[in-house]
Each structure stands twice: as C-alpha cells, then as structure tokens.
Amino acid sequence: MRWTAAKVGFIAGVGAVLGQAIFKVIPPPAYGICIACHVRDLVNWMMVKLFPGFYGGKFPGGPVSKNFPLLTIVGVVIGAFLAAKLNNEFRWKTMRVAWQRPWMEFIWGMLVCIGALTMGGCPIRTALKTAYLDITAAVALLSILIGVFLGCILIKRLVKIT
Amino acid sequence: MGERYTLDVCGEVCPVPVVKTKAVLDKMKAGDVLEVMVDYAPSKENVRRLAEHKGFKVKVEEGAKTKLIIEK
Amino acid sequence: MLPVIYTLLLGFVIGYLGQRARMCFIGGMRDYILVRDTYLIKGLFGFLAAAFLGFVLFHFAIPCATLGTFPWFMNGAGVFLNKWAAMNIQATPSPILPVPGDPITWSPKVIHHLILAVIGGTMVGFFSVLAGGCPFRQHVMAAEGSRSSLSYIIGFALGAVVFHKLLAPIIKLILG
Numbered sequence: 001m002r003w004t005a006a007k008v009g010f011i012a013g014v015g016a017v018l019g020q021a022i023f024k025v026i027p028p029p030a031y032g033i034c035i036a037c038h039v040r041d042l043v044n045w046m047m048v049k050l051f052p053g054f055y056g057g058k059f060p061g062g063p064v065s066k067n068f069p070l071l072t073i074v075g076v077v078i079g080a081f082l083a084a085k086l087n088n089e090f091r092w093k094t095m096r097v098a099w100q101r102p103w104m105e106f107i108w109g110m111l112v113c114i115g116a117l118t119m120g121g122c123p124i125r126t127a128l129k130t131a132y133l134d135i136t137a138a139v140a141l142l143s144i145l146i147g148v149f150l151g152c153i154l155i156k157r158l159v160k161i162t
Numbered sequence: 163m164g165e166r167y168t169l170d171v172c173g174e175v176c177p178v179p180v181v182k183t184k185a186v187l188d189k190m191k192a193g194d195v196l197e198v199m200v201d202y203a204p205s206k207e208n209v210r211r212l213a214e215h216k217g218f219k220v221k222v223e224e225g226a227k228t229k230l231i232i233e234k
Numbered sequence: 235m236l237p238v239i240y241t242l243l244l245g246f247v248i249g250y251l252g253q254r255a256r257m258c259f260i261g262g263m264r265d266y267i268l269v270r271d272t273y274l275i276k277g278l279f280g281f282l283a284a285a286f287l288g289f290v291l292f293h294f295a296i297p298c299a300t301l302g303t304f305p306w307f308m309n310g311a312g313v314f315l316n317k318w319a320a321m322n323i324q325a326t327p328s329p330i331l332p333v334p335g336d337p338i339t340w341s342p343k344v345i346h347h348l349i350l351a352v353i354g355g356t357m358v359g360f361f362s363v364l365a366g367g368c369p370f371r372q373h374v375m376a377a378e379g380s381r382s383s384l385s386y387i388i389g390f391a392l393g394a395v396v397f398h399k400l401l402a403p404i405i406k407l408i409l410g
Contacts, residue, residue: 003255005262009277011251013284015244021292023240033244035369039387040394047395060398068238073373075245076252080377083253089203095382096173100366102385108365109372109389110396112358116369117397118405119354120347123259123368126355127278131285140351147359148263152177155363156268159181175366175375175382176261177268184269204256212269 016128025070030132031062034125036116038072041065099158119143165194171209172201172227179205180212183232187216190234198230206230249374258371260362350405 016032019025025032041061045068047054059066084090095101116122119140121129126144129137167186171179179200186196200206206228213220213232223229251257255277262275362368365386367375372390376383 003251005255005257005274005277006280008248008251008255008257009259009280010284012248012257013281013286014288015248017285017288017292019237019240019244021288021296023236025237025241033241033248035373036390036394038241039369039391040398043391043394044398055398060402064237068235071238071242072245075242075247076249076370076373077377079246079249079251080253080374081249083250084378087254089253090379092379092381093173093202095175095366095380097175097178099364100175100382102382105365105372105382105386106389108361109386110393111361112365112369113390113393114397114401115354115357115361117354117394118401119351119358122370123358123362124281124370127259127281128285131282132289136347136351139348140355143352143355144260144359145263147356147361148260148363149267149359150356151360151363152264152267154360155177156181159178159185175380177264177363177366180265180269180271207256208265208271211271211273215271 012124013128013131025064030125030129030134031064033072033128034122035073035076036113036122037062037125038065038070039113040117042069042071042073045069165190167194167196169196169198171205172199174205175202176204176208180208183209183212187213187218187232190218192234194234196232198232199227200230201227248370249377252370253374253378256371257374258367260359260368261371263359264363 012033019032020030031037042065044055044059044061045065048059062070064070081090095105098104119126120137121140123141123144126137126140130141167190169182169186171182179198179202183196183198190196198209200209206222209230209232210220210222213230217234219233221231221233223231256274257277258274259278259281262273262278265271265273266275365372366382369390372383372386376387
C-alpha cells in the first residue's frame with residue numbers, strides 16, 4: 001500500500017481523537033498528538049526527577065504527564081528508525097547547505113520549540129486544536145502560514161546566492 | 163539538439179533541491195535536457211513530481227547517487 | 235498508564251508511516267508557496283478533516299465524557315465550567331478562551347492568547363522553513379541518520395527547558 005501524506009495525515013487525526021476520547025489522554029484537552037508538548041512533558045518530567053526544585057516545585061506540562069510522561073516522541077523515533085532501516089534508507093549524513101549545518105539546526109531547534117510552546121503546541125497540535133474549533137489555534141495556524149511565507153522569501157534569496 | 167544542464171543537489175535537503183531545479187526548469191526550452199544528481203529519496207521524489215507536474219519527461223537512473231534526466 | 239502506552243504506540247505508527255510518506259505539515263505550506271506542489275499539504279487537510287469528523291462523531295453520536303468541552307461555543311459558560319471541573323481540569327472563565335496547551339496560557343484575557351499565538355506561530359513557521367521541516371519531520375530525519383536533525387532535536391529539548399525556566403516567568407510578568 002502506497003503511504004501518501006494524505007493517508008498518514010488522516011490516520012494521525014483519527015489517532016489523536018481516539019487518544020482523547022477512549023484512552024484518556026486528557027487533561028489538557030486536544031492533547032492526543034503533539035511533538036513539542038510531549039517532548040516538553042518528557043524533558044520537564046526528567047528535570048523534576050533529577051532536580052526537584054528546578055521549577056519551583058511545580059510541574060510545567062500537561063497534567064496527564066505528571067506521574068509518568070507521555071512517550072509519543074519515543075514511539076515516533078523508533079517507528080521512523082525502523083521504517084528507514086527496513087527500506088534501506090538509513091544513512092548517517094550531514095546536510096551541506098550553510099544554514100542546515102548542525103550548529104545552525106541546534107539554534108533553529110531551540111527557536112522552534114520556544115515559538116511552539118508560546119503558541120500553545122506544535123503545528124500538528126495547532127491543527128488538532130483548530131479541528132477542536134479553537135479560534136486562537138486557527139489564528140496560530142494562519143500565523144504559521146505567514147511565518148512560512150516569510151521564510152520562503154528568505155530561502156529564495158539564500159538559494160540565489162549559493 | 164538542445165542545451166545540457168547539470169545540477170548537483172547531493173547533501174541538500176528540501177526545499178533547496180526543488181527551488182534550484184525549478185529555477186533551471188523555468189528557463190529551459192524544448193529539446194533542453196537537465197541532469198539532476200540527488201542522494202536523498204525525498205529530494206528525488208520532490209524533483210520528479212515537480213518536473214512531471216510542469217509537463218517535462220523524467221527518467222530515473224538509480225545508483226549510489228541517483229540521476230534524474232529531465233527533458234522538455 | 236493507559237495514555238502513556240497509547241501515545242507510545244500512536245507515536246510508533248505515525249513515526250513509521252510518516253517516514254515512508256515524508257509527512258510534514260509545514261513542508262506542505264512551503265511546497266505550495268514555492269512550487270505549487272500539493273502533495274504534502276493534503277496531509278494537513280486529511281488531518282484536519284479526520285480530527286474534526288472524529289470530534290463530531292464522539293460528541294454527538296457516541297457519548298463520551300472526555301470530549302465534553304467540544305464544541306466550545308455551543309456549551310455556554312456555565313455548563314462549560316461544570317464539565318471541566320468534573321474532569322479535574324482547572325476551569326477557565328470564558329468559553330471563547332482557547333484550549334489550554336501550556337501552563338503559561340492560563341491568563342483570562344483572550345487578547346493575551348492571540349498575541350502569543352501570532353508571535354509564536356510566525357516564529358514556528360519562519361524558523362521551521364529554515365530548518366527544513368516541522369518538528370515532526372525533523373525527528374523522523376534524525377531517525378534516518380541526519381546529524382543536522384539530531385542537533386535540532388537536542389536544541390529542541392533544551393528550548394523546552396529554557397522556555398519554562400526563563401521565558402514563561404518573563405511572559406507572565408509582561409502580560410501581568
């Protein structure tokens with residue numbers, strides 16, 4: 001079966017709703033699938049375990065992750081790794097383009113996470129919240145589009161130079 | 163017989179290969195040929211989809227570095 | 235433990251299929267803007283459609299306690315607060331407030347959320363395009379062996395700590 005992005009997106013949507021409806025991935029609502037929030041939950045859970053006073057005694061994360069963090073991201077990495085290995089697409093590589101070198105990517109990673117937590121989720125969860133009829137999330141989704149548009153302008157300039 | 167262009171986008175990740183390919187495709191005339199070398203599967207799929215969408219003919223030569231031969 | 239196990243499995247399925255299908259929401263927007271390519275953006279639409287239909291199904295057709303706060307605008311403030319309390323969720327004063335995603339956004343003012351959404355959203359869109367993909371895609375690429383993406387997810391995890399340790403208090407201070 002040819003896995004197209006449309007089919008996988010659909011499955012992700014179904015999975016996210018089932019998570020909240022049947023498998024108790026709540027509170028907070030609309031939390032079934034999110035890269036940024038669940039990474040945040042996992043990291044903060046570990047930080048609180050290792051350094052109990054780090055956040056002043058509070059747990060900054062989804063309440064559902066308080067006792068044991070959601071392991072979405074672990075599943076994603078293992079699943080993707082398996083898919084790559086089984087299809088012979090796994091290869092250690094470093095990107096050649098100047099703004100995709102590891103040091104730059106480290107900075108992009110930080111900024112994207114900060115931006116994502118500011119707006120309340122990662123792009124996937126923002127889409128989920130929009131489907132949950134959250135108007136603020138719809139505004140956030142449009143802002144992502146604007147940000148992408150600005151980024152594309154910059155990319156076009158940078159590619160002309162290289 | 164037309165012009166022969168080559169483009170090496172090995173080691174580059176979307177969107178760079180597609181942007182560079184589009185720049186060349188836009189200035190190609192009938193009979194021109196473009197050879198694109200990729201080493202990343204999504205780049206191969208993206209470039210191929212871009213070229214076919216614009217009405218070019220695409221031939222793929224698999225290998226350690228895959229070569230896409232695009233002809234108007 | 236149930237949500238933990240479920241999200242682990244869901245992550246696995248999405249990670250596996252997402253690697254095969256090259257799924258990336260931001261990539262979808264970017265590809266459409268740059269070259270009018272609709273392959274990836276159909277993934278975003280498929281997701282929105284599935285999620286919305288799923289929510290509607292579980293709200294109207296299959297009664298479900300954990301979906302009690304959907305849709306927001308139809309519930310009315312009173313019912314809204316009661317259902318939230320029953321689910322042990324800290325109540326928010328108004329039904330037009332956004333779905334909370336993050337402890338810092340418990341502010342009762344809608345305008346605060348909108349400002350944060352616009353700033354955060356633009357940041358995410360802009361820097362993800364430079365990085366080469368949305369956070370999901372980056373994790374998948376790291377699993378494929380990309381050192382650049384590996385460095386990305388380390389920065390990503392650190393960003394979460396920086397945000398909650400340093401930025402959240404500052405934002406709370408500015409917004410009041």
